[in-house]
Amino acid sequence: MGATILMPALSPTMTEGKLARWLKKEGDSVAAGDVIAEIETDKATMEVEAVDEGTLTKLLVAEGTENVAVNSPIAEIDGGDGGNASAGPQQPVSNATMQGGETGAIAEQAEDHGAVAARGAQERPEAKAEPKMPAAEPEKDWGETKSITVREALRDAMAAEMRADDKVFLMGEEVAQYQGAYKISQGLLDEFGPKRVVDTPITEHGFTGMAVGAAFTGLKPIVEFMTFNFSMQAIDQIVNSAAKTLYMSGGQLGCPIVFRGPNGAAARVAAQHSQDYASWFAHVPGLKVVAPWSAADAKGLLRAAIRDPNPVIVLENEILYGQSFECPTAEDFILPIGKAKVERQGKDVTIVAYSIEVGLAMQAAEKLAEEGIEAEVVNLRTIRPLDIDTVVASVKKTNRLVTVEEGWAFSGIGGEVAMQVIEHAFDHLDAPPVRVAGKDVPMPYAANLEKLALPTIADVIDAVKQATYRK
Amino acid sequence: MVKGAEAGTTKRRGRAKAPPADSSALPQERLLQAYRDMLLIRRFEEKAGQLYGMGLIGGFCHLYIGQEAVVVGMQMCLQPGDQVITSYRDHGHMLATGMEARGVMAELTGREGGYSKGKGGSMHMFSREKGFFGGHGIVGAQVSLGTGLAFANMYRDNGNVCLTYYGEGAANQGQVYESYNLAALFKLPVVYIIENNRYGMGTSMERASASKDRSKDGAPWNIPGEQVDGMDVEAVRLAGERAVAHCREGKGPYILEMLTYRYRGHSMSDPAKYRTREEVQKMREQHDPIETARKRLLERGQDEAGLKTVDDDVKRIVAEAADFAQSSPEPDESELWTDILVEAR
Numbered sequence: 040m041g042a043t044i045l046m047p048a049l050s051p052t053m054t055e056g057k058l059a060r061w062l063k064k065e066g067d068s069v070a071a072g073d074v075i076a077e078i079e080t081d082k083a084t085m086e087v088e089a090v091d092e093g094t095l096t097k098l099l100v101a102e103g104t105e106n107v108a109v110n111s112p113i114a115e116i117d118g119g120d121g122g123n124a125s126a127g128p129q130q131p132v133s134n135a136t137m138q139g140g141e142t143g144a145i146a147e148q149a150e151d152h153g154a155v156a157a158r159g160a161q162e163r164p165e166a167k168a169e170p171k172m173p174a175a176e177p178e179k180d181w182g183e184t185k186s187i188t189v190r191e192a193l194r195d196a197m198a199a200e201m202r203a204d205d206k207v208f209l210m211g212e213e214v215a216q217y218q219g220a221y222k223i224s225q226g227l228l229d230e231f232g233p234k235r236v237v238d239t240p241i242t243e244h245g246f247t248g249m250a251v252g253a254a255f256t257g258l259k260p261i262v263e264f265m266t267f268n269f270s271m272q273a274i275d276q277i278v279n280s281a282a283k284t285l286y287m288s289g290g291q292l293g294c295p296i297v298f299r300g301p302n303g304a305a306a307r308v309a310a311q312h313s314q315d316y317a318s319w320f321a322h323v324p325g326l327k328v329v330a331p332w333s334a335a336d337a338k339g340l341l342r343a344a345i346r347d348p349n350p351v352i353v354l355e356n357e358i359l360y361g362q363s364f365e366c367p368t369a370e371d372f373i374l375p376i377g378k379a380k381v382e383r384q385g386k387d388v389t390i391v392a393y394s395i396e397v398g399l400a401m402q403a404a405e406k407l408a409e410e411g412i413e414a415e416v417v418n419l420r421t422i423r424p425l426d427i428d429t430v431v432a433s434v435k436k437t438n439r440l441v442t443v444e445e446g447w448a449f450s451g452i453g454g455e456v457a458m459q460v461i462e463h464a465f466d467h468l469d470a471p472p473v474r475v476a477g478k479d480v481p482m483p484y485a486a487n488l489e490k491l492a493l494p495t496i497a498d499v500i501d502a503v504k505q506a507t508y509r510k
Numbered sequence: 511m512v513k514g515a516e517a518g519t520t521k522r523r524g525r526a527k528a529p530p531a532d533s534s535a536l537p538q539e540r541l542l543q544a545y546r547d548m549l550l551i552r553r554f555e556e557k558a559g560q561l562y563g564m565g566l567i568g569g570f571c572h573l574y575i576g577q578e579a580v581v582v583g584m585q586m587c588l589q590p591g592d593q594v595i596t597s598y599r600d601h602g603h604m605l606a607t608g609m610e611a612r613g614v615m616a617e618l619t620g621r622e623g624g625y626s627k628g629k630g631g632s633m634h635m636f637s638r639e640k641g642f643f644g645g646h647g648i649v650g651a652q653v654s655l656g657t658g659l660a661f662a663n664m665y666r667d668n669g670n671v672c673l674t675y676y677g678e679g680a681a682n683q684g685q686v687y688e689s690y691n692l693a694a695l696f697k698l699p700v701v702y703i704i705e706n707n708r709y710g711m712g713t714s715m716e717r718a719s720a721s722k723d724r725s726k727d728g729a730p731w732n733i734p735g736e737q738v739d740g741m742d743v744e745a746v747r748l749a750g751e752r753a754v755a756h757c758r759e760g761k762g763p764y765i766l767e768m769l770t771y772r773y774r775g776h777s778m779s780d781p782a783k784y785r786t787r788e789e790v791q792k793m794r795e796q797h798d799p800i801e802t803a804r805k806r807l808l809e810r811g812q813d814e815a816g817l818k819t820v821d822d823d824v825k826r827i828v829a830e831a832a833d834f835a836q837s838s839p840e841p842d843e844s845e846l847w848t849d850i851l852v853e854a855r
Contacts, residue, residue, distance in 0.1 A: 208665070234665065240695065245654050245688025252595075252658020255643055258665060279648050280655060287634035289627035290849035292643070324850050348852035 042091060044114040046078070046100075046107050049085050052306055052357055056080040057105045058113060061098055068094045069116070076102075076113070081190075081222060081361075093117045178380065181367030184335075190360040192334035193223050193299075196341035197261060199370075201231055204259065207345055210237040210250060211263030211300075220265045221301060221360055247273035247298075251280045254296040254350075261345060264300035267316045267354065274319070281350040282325030297344045299353035302330070303394065303445045304493060306358065310481035313489075315446030317393065318455070320352045321423040327376055328422040330354040332397035334364035336420055339374025347376060354422075356395045379426035381433065385415035388503050389433040391456050392443040393419040396475075396494060400443050403499035414441075414503060422452060430456060431463045439506040440472040443499055448476035473502040536586075536744050538810055544586065544743045545803040546820045548578035551602040552800055553828045554611055555774075558601065558618055562778050566836060567618045571632050574602035576773040579799035580705055581606040583746025584673055584766075587754040588641075591668060595643040595656040596675035598633035599705075599772075603675065607640040611827050615835035623838030627845055650683030652676060653702070657689040660700035660763075671699045671757040678767075679710020681724050690763070694731035699757035701750070702728070702765045705740065707772040712784040725767035733763050740768030741797040744806075771797070 049056065060077040063069055069089040076087040097115040100107055107113065187195075201207045208231075213220045215228040215238040228236040239246040243264065250260040264270045270277065281294045304313035321328045327349055331337040337355070344351035366372075382397060383404050392400040397418045404414040415433050419426065434440050440460055442453030457472035478492045504510040536544065555573045562571050574581075577599075585594070585606040596603045604614050609625065617624025617635050625635040633647045643659060646652040656674025663670040680686065681704050693700050704724045708715055721727060725735035734756065738749040746768065753764035771793045775782050804817065 240688075240691060242688040242691065244685040245657070245692050248651060248654020248685060249658035249661050249689070249692055252643070252655035252660075253662040253665065254658070255655070256593075256659060256662040256666075258662050275648055275651060276654060280646070280651055284634075284636075284644070285852065286849045287626055287630040288636040288644070288849075289625065289629050291626070291638060292636045293852045295852075327851070 041096060042093070042116050042118060043112040044075070044087070044089070044116060045110050046113050047085075047087060048109040049078070049080055049083055052361070053080055053109060054361070055106045055108050058100050058102055058107050059084070061102045063095050065095055065098055068092075078107070087113075089116070091116060091118065181369045181372050183368045184365040185368050186363045187334050187366050188361055188363050189331070189334050189337045189355070190221070190223055190225075192338035192364075192366055193341055193355065193360075194225060194227065196338045196345070197224070198227060198230065200342055200345040201227070201235060204345075205235075206257065207259045207261065208235040208237060209261045209263060210239055210246060212239055212241055212265050214238060214263050219263070221357060223355075223360070224263070243269050243272035244276065248276040248280065250296060251276050251294060254281070254294045255284070255292055257295070259295045259297075259345060261297045261299060264298060266305075266312060266357070267300050267302040268312050268314060270298065270300070270316065277320070277326070277350070277352075278323050282323050285349075286325060293348050294350050295348045296350045297341070297347075297353055298350070299341065299344070300355060301357040301360070302354035303356055304358075304477075304482060304489070307484060307486065307489060308482075309484040313482035315354075315394075315444065315477065317354055317422050317444065317446055318451050320354075321425075321452065321455075322450075325350065326423065327351040328354065329376055329420060330394040330422055331420065332359065332394055332418055334362075334366040335372075336374065336380075336418070338366055339372055340376065340420060342373045343376045346373075351376070354394060359395055359398075362398075374420065377421050377424045377426055379420055379429040380418045381415060381429065382418045383414065383416040385413035385437065387413045387437055388439040388441060388507055389415050389417060389430065389437045390441045390443060390499065390503065391417045391419060391430055391453075393422060393452065394445070396443040396445055399494060399496060400499060403496045403503065406496065406500060407503055412503060412507060412509070419452075419456075425455070425459065427456075427459045427463060431460060434460050434464050435467045438467055438469040439503075440468065441475060441499065441502045441506050442472065443475040443494055443502075445477050445494060447479055448474050449479065451476055470506045470508060473506045475499050475502045535806075536747060538807070538812065540586065541744070541803060541807055541810075542812065542816070542820070544582050544747075545800065545807060545817075546824060547582045547585075547606060548743065548800045548803065549820065549824045550611065550827060551575075551578045551582070551605050553824050554605060554615070554831065555601060557828050557832050558615065559774070559778070561615075561619065561832060561835070567632070568620065569631055570598065571618065571778045572599040572776065573774040573778075574599055574772070576793065576798075577705060577707060577740065577768075577770045578602055579743040579746050579803075580703070580740045580768045580770055581675075583743040584701075584703060584750045586747045587750035588673070589670070591641065591670040592754075593641045593643055593656070593659045593663075593670065593672040594675070595652045595659060595672065596645070597649065597652055597677065597680065598645070598647045599677070600633065600635065600645045604635055604637070604640075604642055604645075607637065607642045609635070609637050609640050609642060611831035612834040615831040616838045619835040619838075620840065621835060621838035622841040622845070623834060627849075628841040629845065629849065650676060650680040650685055653680065653683070653686045653689045656702075657693050657698060657700055660693065660698035660757075661696065663699050664696060669699075669758060671701060671754050673701050673703055675703045675705055677710060678704055678706040678708070678715050678724055679713070679718060681721075681727060682710075682719055687727075690728050690731050690733055693763035694728070694733050697760060697762035699760070700763045701753045701757060702733075702763060704765065704767045705770055706767055707770050709772075709776070709784060711776045712780070714784065723767070725765055728763065728765045733765055735765030735767065737767045737769060740770030741793075741799045741802065743799055743803055 057079045059079045063075045074086045093116040100113045214224045215236040218225045303315040329340045390400040400416045453474040613625045620628040634645045659672040725737045739745040
């Protein structure tokens, strides 16, 4: 009886990796726990351990192979005399352990905060898929572009601003020696040194207050939250100290600071690690809130956030980190905070979305086009200050509005957008606005339930049909 | 009125030299200055209490009466560029840093001549020029913020020190301990000054903390600490010099627990049921910081006439501040919408 060893996942969002090295060869006998191979991603390295005893009968993937998909077979093992190591190909029989030191993995970090590092996790397939979209409407022409990941875009933005201004520094958990829990700060320690890339202990409340205090003196900290879930430990300092002091001081004491990190659901990390905080922060006068989707959004908006003399919340998305988009290569590329972007032109309905849901809206729009419904997709880019003008201009053209967000609908961004559209363009609406949002439940862990809890392409299509009276 | 003076930002400075620790009593002229500074706070707060009673000051108003020696003694240890940050019991700190009485009082009455144009009130005033960073209303929040001011000093390598004040009640907040760890880890130049006035609002320290000696709160991180007679301005100054020198030498944070006492309630609406009148009376009669300084000055040769001049001078400043605080107009209604965000450059 043979069993198949599958490519393991290193983190909930890993989709593929490199099979760096085989430590056993065909014909070797292995015992449970033996390290048989090493795999690598752009973020980390890990060892693959055998779960069962037996003899390696076949290595299916040569060492050095890149882009090996998670859960694809990499070796076959003979069950040996036990004869019952009959794991089917659907069940990974390898076990991953992280290497310590600098090349550890994000899952280890997540565990520090109580998350379960889901192995071979199901991702949201529609979110993972490379967005296939019609050419976005040009804004200012920034010239040449290059395909880069959102992760690279964020790092490049920080590096560019740190080169330009020695008052800018990055601090957070694992940002320096570890190169970032999600590898956003990769290489920054080498370039800028430990004074400007500062590892902090796991102490959000304390280091957030410390960063705000430093910003009061005119320094420009970038605070990385490993995820925005942990910013709740520090929300008092963000709201009561960072956002309000300028007003309370009659304009004397500003707070030029950036709070950034992944926001919203990743994959299979359950309720405490899967939440969209857009409406929490957008509620507060004195804060700006941006939520980039593409690499260009990420680079342009983060650069603007760092230069902004106010506290800016940059809501990133873990699933987007590895996605590639065309991004202008111009040295001075930057995007304005407070301007939305029409990503797709259409005449029948306006879909307003931000962050990862822009991709969802774009894909829904493609499907709707097959049915003859032309949707216009507005990527908000900035949540506060909200670019309601762009939304209203679109609604005046389409007369119908659908909002898409990952967060809960109650007191959510969709509700705010819809209300402002009603205030500004009530007579232009031919149908009640429809909200697509995360379901009104804490995020479940089970793969099927998580899928149900998050907005899907089908949800967006349904909402559009409701708004266009096609159902 | 205040704005023009506030334009300056923190400048880079060379590393300041640590002053030699002075083990003797204060020179007579410095003690006289300390007496004057304490008296100004006392008279200012008394006047604020009166204006509150007249309905001219609203909301919360936390008076510093009884604790004057702490800020005045500590302020004597500072150099230009050093910072001060505290909680909402902050009028004394503002005056000690040299902020003008009239601007502070006008903020208490919510007028445009106030340091925050009337938009901050008693708990929220700031002066970059004087190194005063507020004025914070959330108990304990200023401890992390002050740690950040010290972080900025380290980042700029300017040799400056941040004095971070909080009460023994705030010392129970979690972020205080997070700050101790960060400050010790990064060797930040911050003096943590616990103003132990025995009561966190109406709860005595005995009922709120299992720790009986807050000067040892930094022990897990090897932060040196000492208990200081916070009713004696000379003792405060001496301890302050030790603490500030420690910070300037790059040795990291220092904790001073100031044993002090507030004569008035936590805020104006305090029922004062948690302590006896006799307890307050005893402190006033036997340990009043201003009376102690006055006696020492006279013992050391100060003439009564000189003290009378100081008293009159202080009285005049406070009266003038009270007049200004009532004559300065309320902020223009357009101010409602200003200072929410810095306009992008």
